[in-house]
Amino acid sequence: MTCDRLEQGDLLGHLGETMDPHIQECDDCQERAGQYSRLAAALAQDSSRPLPDGWKQRTLDRLHRERAARRRRPALAGGLTTAVAVAVMVVMCRVGDRPPSVFAARVEHSGGAWRGHHRAHRGDTWHISVPPSSADHSELWIYLNARELVMRCSAVERETPDCRHDDGAIEATVELRSNGQYDAFWLESPAPLPAPGGRLDDDLEAARNAGGSRPHRESVDVN
Amino acid sequence: MPEERAVAMRGAAPAPSARVADGEPEDRRIEAALAAGDAQAALPLLMDRHASSVYAYCRRMLGVDADGDDVSQIVFMQAFEAIRRGARVDKVRAWLLGIARHRCLDRLAGRRRGPVLVATEDLERAIDADAPAEAPALDPGASQALDECLDALGARSRVVVLLRFHDQLSYEAISELTGDRPGALRVRVARALPALRGCLEKKGRAP
Numbered sequence: 155m156t157c158d159r160l161e162q163g164d165l166l167g168h169l170g171e172t173m174d175p176h177i178q179e180c181d182d183c184q185e186r187a188g189q190y191s192r193l194a195a196a197l198a199q200d201s202s203r204p205l206p207d208g209w210k211q212r213t214l215d216r217l218h219r220e221r222a223a224r225r226r227r228p229a230l231a232g233g234l235t236t237a238v239a240v241a242v243m244v245v246m247c248r249v250g251d252r253p254p255s256v257f258a259a260r261v262e263h264s265g266g267a268w269r270g271h272h273r274a275h276r277g278d279t280w281h282i283s284v285p286p287s288s289a290d291h292s293e294l295w296i297y298l299n300a301r302e303l304v305m306r307c308s309a310v311e312r313e314t315p316d317c318r319h320d321d322g323a324i325e326a327t328v329e330l331r332s333n334g335q336y337d338a339f340w341l342e343s344p345a346p347l348p349a350p351g352g353r354l355d356d357d358l359e360a361a362r363n364a365g366g367s368r369p370h371r372e373s374v375d376v377n
Numbered sequence: 378m379p380e381e382r383a384v385a386m387r388g389a390a391p392a393p394s395a396r397v398a399d400g401e402p403e404d405r406r407i408e409a410a411l412a413a414g415d416a417q418a419a420l421p422l423l424m425d426r427h428a429s430s431v432y433a434y435c436r437r438m439l440g441v442d443a444d445g446d447d448v449s450q451i452v453f454m455q456a457f458e459a460i461r462r463g464a465r466v467d468k469v470r471a472w473l474l475g476i477a478r479h480r481c482l483d484r485l486a487g488r489r490r491g492p493v494l495v496a497t498e499d500l501e502r503a504i505d506a507d508a509p510a511e512a513p514a515l516d517p518g519a520s521q522a523l524d525e526c527l528d529a530l531g532a533r534s535r536v537v538v539l540l541r542f543h544d545q546l547s548y549e550a551i552s553e554l555t556g557d558r559p560g561a562l563r564v565r566v567a568r569a570l571p572a573l574r575g576c577l578e579k580k581g582r583a584p
Contacts, residue, residue, distance in 0.1 A: 193574055193584040197542035201433035201520050206446045209432065210424050213450040217420075217457055290458075306487050310454070312447045346455075346479075349486035 220310060223286065223321040258283045259338055259372035261330075274376045278330045282338045282372065286322030289342035289367070294324050299334040300354035330376045339369040407469055416460040424453060427470055431477050438481040438539055440528045448484050452477045478544060482554055485532055519582055526576035534569040537562050 176183065261272075262279040274280065284294050286309075293308040294317075307317035307326045318325045330336060339358070341347055343366040350357035358369065403426050410419035431452050436445030455476055459466075466472045527535050533555075540551045541562075548559035555562070577583055 189574055189584045190570060193570065193577070194542050196519065196523055196584060197538065198545065199543075200430050201437050201524060203429065203433040203436055203520070203524070205429050205432050206442070209446060209450070210421075210428065213424070213428075213453050214420075216450055217454050220454065310451065346483075349483040351486065 223309075259374065261374060272374050274330050274374050276330060276333060276376055278376070280328040280330055280336060280338075280374055282324075282326045282328070284324035284326075284340050287342045289344055291341075291343045291345065291347055292322065292324065293341050293347055294326055295339045295341065295350050295357065295369075296326065296328055297337050297339075297352075297354050298332055300337065301352065303350050303352040303357075304328060304336065306350055330374070333377050334375075336374050336376060338372045340371075341366045341369045343367065404469070411460060411466050411469070414460060414463050416457045419460050420453065420457050423456060423469065423473070427473050428453065430470065431473050434474055434477050434543075435481055437524060437527060437543075438478075438536055439484060440532060440535060444484055448480050449477065451480050455480070474544070478540070478554075482536070485536060522577055522580045522582040523573075525580070526573050529576055530569055530572060534565050534572075537565050538569050538573070541566055 178184070259280060259282045261274045262281060264275065264277040264279070282294060282296070284292065286292075291308070293306065295303065296305040296307075298304050305317060305326060305328060307319075307324055309319045309322050309324055311317070313319060316327045326338075328336065328338075337354070341361050343361065343364060345365045347366055348357075348360045348364050350360075361369070403422065407419060407422045407426060410416075410422060428449065432445055432449040435449045435452070436442060439445050439448060452473060456473060459476075527538070530538070537551060537555070537557075540546045540554070541548070546554075548562045551557075551562050552559045557565075574584060
């Protein structure tokens with residue numbers, strides 16, 4: 155079959171819009187056009203694929219875990235809030251001039267001199283803890299220099315070694331591999347948050363537009 | 378084109394009317410559970426009836442088994458919460474696939490970490506209007522070949538092709554979801570379709 159004219163010019167026209175007159179008169183083009191029509195029809199059909207082993211039970215178990223966590227949240231939130239408040243007071247005593255946050259972050263130093271809770275060396279590790287939220291959606295977004303999304307961690311997404319959650323609380327670990335400022339934002343929202351694209355200002359604006367509350371923030375400078 | 382290939386691509390599934398008839402009692406139970414706002418009763422019924430479609434959709438959109446597994450679970454968890462909060466659902470399958478579409482786009486945007494922002498919607502809002510009607514499934518061999526060829530496309534091309542031809546969204550509607558211009562989306566589709574056709578031909582599954 156030799157009808158390149160269809161693919162070079164009027165394939166989409168054939169699939170629903172204007173049509174090059176040549177294509178209507180050319181047998182090769184007509185045959186190829188038929189192929190694309192059948193391809194479009196095949197794409198419109200449902201895929202058939204068996205569910206992975208245990209999918210239904212795993213989904214039900216996950217749902218039950220999430221719901222149980224939400225029921226326990228008020229009590230847990232009280233306990234965790236107290237613990238976090240104590241941690242914040244300690245940080246304030248050590249640092250003195252930084253406003254308190256309601257979630258906690260600490261630097262685990264890899265061997266260099268201790269530089270404070272908000273300064274680190276490359277190779278250090280940053281641990282961030284987010285308490286259970288009373289909002290339906292709670293997420294942790296971590297950026298480098300306000301223009302690179304390092305991590306998105308939520309209480310319902312699949313866990314990874316660096317992004318864990320338990321009973322609605324989130325625990326994240328970030329290897330500080332680059333010089334610059336790392337910022338962690340805890341966002342809460344009654345509606346699903348839009349996926350962050352990696353530009354801090356745009357992402358926070360989109361989150362606000364989606365109903366997200368003013369985010370809590372923790373930062374660390376790496377050099 | 379040999380006739381057997383055409384038949385394979387068109388699908389050897391039962392006629393739509395037979396499928397609907399088979400599913401009627403199940404659909405009626407689902408409708409009753411939804412009307413009562415009984416999420417506990419509705420969830421297993423929804424899973425039995427629609428989970429394989431939702432999983433297959435997510436797997437096809439995302440191109441990775443594990444992501445399809447994970448995101449399809451999230452779809453049903455969110456559906457459960459929406460039913461519990463009294464969401465009004467007219468077309469169940471379309472509603473579930475609408476949730477799946479948004480969650481898949483979220484996952485892809487997160488994976489890509491690129492400049493594309495995906496607008497998510499409140500799940501209680503009905504998504505019925507912009508999802509396609511139920512179509513018969515392809516036979517497994519043709520479906521697998523198509524999956525493999527879609528996987529071979531780049532993620533962005535694959536998603537646009539599926540949003541256009543499976544979900545039957547206009548380029549303007551896709552543009553609102555992905556942030557890409559309609560003209561750019563058309564170009565992407567026009568390049569992807571010949572690649573898909575060539576891939577299927579190589580597999581002996583020419584459309």
